[in-house]
Each structure stands twice: as structure tokens, then as C-alpha cells.
Amino acid sequence: MNSNRLRTAYEARSTGTTVGPAFVSGHGPWLRTDDGAAWFDGTSGSGAATLGHQYPAVVEAAAAQLTRLVHTGCKLNSDPRIRMVRRLGALSPYEEPAVLPTVTGAEAVEAALKVARAATGHRSVVSFRHAYHGKTAGALALTWRAEFKRFSAGAPGQVFTAALPDPRRPNEDGVQRYEDGAQPRDDGDGEGGASGTAAFPRSLTAALDEAEHHGGVAAVVLEPIQVTEGVLAVAPALLDRIARAAHDRGALLVLDEVYTGLGRAGRMFTAELMAETPDLTLVGKTLGNGFPVSAVLGEQRVVDALPPGVQTSTYSGSPLCCAAASAVLDTLVGQDVPARARALGRRLDDRLGALAADHPWMSAVRTAGALAAFDCTWDGRPDPARAKAVVEAAAQARLLLFGGGPEGATVKIVPPALLTEDELGFLLHGLATAVSDADRKEAAQAGGALR
Numbered sequence: 001m002n003s004n005r006l007r008t009a010y011e012a013r014s015t016g017t018t019v020g021p022a023f024v025s026g027h028g029p030w031l032r033t034d035d036g037a038a039w040f041d042g043t044s045g046s047g048a049a050t051l052g053h054q055y056p057a058v059v060e061a062a063a064a065q066l067t068r069l070v071h072t073g074c075k076l077n078s079d080p081r082i083r084m085v086r087r088l089g090a091l092s093p094y095e096e097p098a099v100l101p102t103v104t105g106a107e108a109v110e111a112a113l114k115v116a117r118a119a120t121g122h123r124s125v126v127s128f129r130h131a132y133h134g135k136t137a138g139a140l141a142l143t144w145r146a147e148f149k150r151f152s153a154g155a156p157g158q159v160f161t162a163a164l165p166d167p168r169r170p171n172e173d174g175v176q177r178y179e180d181g182a183q184p185r186d187d188g189d190g191e192g193g194a195s196g197t198a199a200f201p202r203s204l205t206a207a208l209d210e211a212e213h214h215g216g217v218a219a220v221v222l223e224p225i226q227v228t229e230g231v232l233a234v235a236p237a238l239l240d241r242i243a244r245a246a247h248d249r250g251a252l253l254v255l256d257e258v259y260t261g262l263g264r265a266g267r268m269f270t271a272e273l274m275a276e277t278p279d280l281t282l283v284g285k286t287l288g289n290g291f292p293v294s295a296v297l298g299e300q301r302v303v304d305a306l307p308p309g310v311q312t313s314t315y316s317g318s319p320l321c322c323a324a325a326s327a328v329l330d331t332l333v334g335q336d337v338p339a340r341a342r343a344l345g346r347r348l349d350d351r352l353g354a355l356a357a358d359h360p361w362m363s364a365v366r367t368a369g370a371l372a373a374f375d376c377t378w379d380g381r382p383d384p385a386r387a388k389a390v391v392e393a394a395a396q397a398r399l400l401l402f403g404g405g406p407e408g409a410t411v412k413i414v415p416p417a418l419l420t421e422d423e424l425g426f427l428l429h430g431l432a433t434a435v436s437d438a439d440r441k442e443a444a445q446a447g448g449a450l451r
Helices: 056-066 079-091 105-120 137-142 200-213 236-248 319-334 337-358 384-396 421-450
Strands: 025-027 030-032 038-041 097-102 124-128 159-162 217-222 252-256 280-283 294-299 362-367 372-378 402-404 410-413
Touching (some): 038 421, 056 319, 097 105, 200 236, 217 236, 337 362, 384 421
Parallel strands (some): 124 159, 217 252, 252 280
Antiparallel strands (some): 362 372, 372 410
16 A cells, blocks of 8 residues: 555544534634634533633643643542542532542443442343433443444343333423423422323333343433433432332432533532432533543442442543543532523523414423423424424524434524623524524425425
């Protein structure tokens, strides 16, 4: 082979890097191309940049650490690692907290499964419909979408799935609203007024029974808000019910808060809303605000059921990432990010609710702190084409959004939580423009079809 010949290299298509242009810089909610064009990132870098891109305190902490010590490997300690562990443990909902550092959200899930199996002596796990926990083997076994699993080996142990109630059942005005960025309103059944509540206990019991018959139930794992599949929240009363059911089987309740934890959903941890305390809580994304760092949190007696050396990876506890994470944690408290996220959620809810009143195809508007979504429907059925049209119209206005949802008909809005009034105005105007443009496009296409 001629080593001097110039060849074109392509990124593998499996990563799906097809949204927007190539960006060269960022600040706050903005990403810029090499010609200076600014795009509003309504995805927050897949939910990680909760403080905004290049948040000054985080960048400064990382830059200072960069000149001192970047890497030690997982088995050598460092001062930034000690600081991050102590700060995160102090903020956690645990009395005697232990922090197990990991690198990615999926790795935190894998580590939590090991802890649960070590702590209980059981093997099987219960997960839920519409769950997303990552794409490594163990985490993928808990993830709902079958197409993600086609080329993966099965995980050790058995995973059994229960069907959570769907919180998108509309109220009489066609819009399902959530209060203060927390959970669906209760309509008297104690479980947030979600459809399918009558069937849920049977589904959960059946999954637990199956798991118990296949090695015992080690863990029940769930996201308090299923963000990837469309910001589908689980009411606190239902979380407590699931926790009690898990504990009745000798299992741990594992809350995957990689997306929702540390302020993004309007609270530091979902445990604040619960009567029961989850046995393990997983954090990531916001923890690094763009740096790859995650962790498993729990009581020391639970986390330390896993013997030394069983869960390590080369970059876990990275001094560079831990320095950034400590700066994030300080900012979360100093800027009261959970309160800022709740305020943002109220503004998003108001604007999306008003848009839905003018555009009846917008259904099931829902907000949870700095998370929002709505579904696109036509004649009462999901309309994926219209959701795609909204996302494309937003991109035309240089507003980056993701679609998705169980039916492919959801539009998700995940901006940074710390926005100025002008930045928020751009976002709200961009949403209104995208919805109106998508409406005009669909009307034009329908008119053309009639002709």
C-alpha cells in the first residue's frame, strides 16, 4: 500500500453524528461554526452541559489542573479525586455515603449492577418499558429498544421488564402538564393520573416473580424521568411503591439519575421527593458539564459490598475530570441550579402550553425543570413526520433540538439551565417559529396532495 497516498476517512455511521454543522467553539447555550454563525444548543450536548458550554468556573478548574496532573490511573489517588468524592458524598441523600467513581453513565449502571449482586447475593434485575440506561452489555440489557441490542451479547443474569404507566394521558384541554418541574399532577389515584395505573401493579409483580424464579431479584433499576424516550416522569408515590416492592424481595432500588440528577430536573436528587431512599443513585452528565465523569452513590455498607478491585477502569477518578466535577458541584450550590431549572421549566411550560392551544396537534406538553417535551399527533395518532418537521424547522432557525419518543413523534427541549433573559427569549421565539413553520409545511403538503 502506498503510505503517501491521501485517503479520505469517514466516521462510522453507527455514532449517528448527523445533526448540525461542525462546531469550533461554544459559550453558554451557543455553539459556533468557523464562520462565526451561532447556534442555540437545545440539546445541552446530550444533556451534559447543564451549566452551558465552557462554563468559566469549570474551564478554569480544569485548566489549572491540566498544568499540574492529568492522569494517575484508577488505582492511584489524587487530591482532586478526594475533593470530588467528599463534595459529592456530602450533597448526596445518604447518611454515611460512599462514592464509586466511574467514567460514563453506562459504566455507572454496570458498576451498580455489580454492587447490587454483591450486596444481595441475587442475580436477576427488573427494568421498565421505555428505559434507556446505555449501550454497554449490562446497561443495554436494561434498555428498552430492541434495535440497540441486535449485535450485542446477552448480559449475565436475567433481566425482566415491567410496564410503567404512561404519563402522557391528556387532560381535558389536551395538554398534560407537570408541576414545578417535578411530576404529573395527581388526579386521585395516587400515581400521577397516568394511564395504565390499574395494570401496573400486575406488571411489576409479574416481573418480580420471574426475576425471583431466575436467581432472585438483585435490583430494580429505573429512571425517575425517562428522558431519552421523551421526558416521561414517574410520580414520587409510584417511585416509593416500586422501592417497597423491591425491598420486599430483598432487592436494591437503583435510581438512574445520570440525566436527571444534580439540578437538571429541578432538584438535586429525586430522593428529595420520596419517602423511601433509593439504595443506589447514579449520576453523570451534569457532574462533568462536558467532562467524562460519573459515579455510583449509596450508603457505605451497601456500596462496599463489592470487593476491592472488582470495579475499576483506567480513567475512573481522573484528576482532570474530578477537578472539573468539583467546580460543577460548587456552582450547583452557589447558583442554586435546581431553582433556576424550576424557573426555566415554568417559562417553557407556559410557552409550550400557549403554542399547544393554537396548534391542536401538539399534545402531552410536559416539563420537568430544564427538561421539556411534547408529542405530535394527527387524528389522535402519533405523527412522526410532523415531529421531524418541527426539528428541521428549528434547525433552519439555528436552534438544535432532538426528536424521539416511543413512537418517534416526540420533540425534546433540553437547554442549559443557566440562561439569560435574552437567551431564553431566543429559545422561546425559536420554538414558536419552528412549530408555526412545521404547521405551514404540513398544510402546504396537504394542499398539494389535494390538487
